Amino acid sequence: MDLEIKKEESTYTSCYCEENVWCLCDRIRDKYPDRLHNCYCVFISNNKRAIPLWRQKASKREDGQVVWDYHVIFLYQPGPGTLVFDLDTSLTFPCDFERYCExxxxxxxxLKPEYHRMFRVIPAAEFLQTFASDRSHMLTKDGQWMxxxxxxxxxxxxxxxxxxQEFISMEKEDNHGVILNLKQFLEKFLKRTDKT
Structure with a gap:
């Protein structure tokens, strides 16, 4: 792999997946600027703000299931294959896209329809230029950090x-990347190498 990104060297704060991915994008911009065009930030959510994911470290279940309001992962697609970088998973870092999806x-x-996931896919360079968060979404009504x-x-x-909130929202495009359903997401990143 031409990206040498180690999990233990990555910036990580629990429950701030969007910032963890932003820092990962920023690191690649500095260390591998010629690879940034192969990188994507992906917000996973839905209109109900309830998306189940498995193999998550925060889970107390054997299967690692967590129902997040949203989650953010980093994808690297240099050629026919795609790698997933998820600092919250119990899977490998990085993980093969097909295995991560399975x-x-x-x-x-x-899943019931209300738990179907949507995916906002944003090129890493665009994410670095446009994303902003004052972290107010992590404050309780009395001003305490969740x-x-x-x-x-x-x-x-x-x-x-x-x-x-514009990035988490799956109701409209909001000029940040493109919104895909699961089938479209798989079609975009699950590139087969067995083409004749």
Missing amino acids: ESIKDDKC SPPPVYPPIKTEECHNNI
């Missing part, structure tokens, strides 16, 4: 201090 995302057929925030300052752009 074990962590699974099929929508086993989970301790990262030690570094909040991510912002020159134009914006907080637009995370």
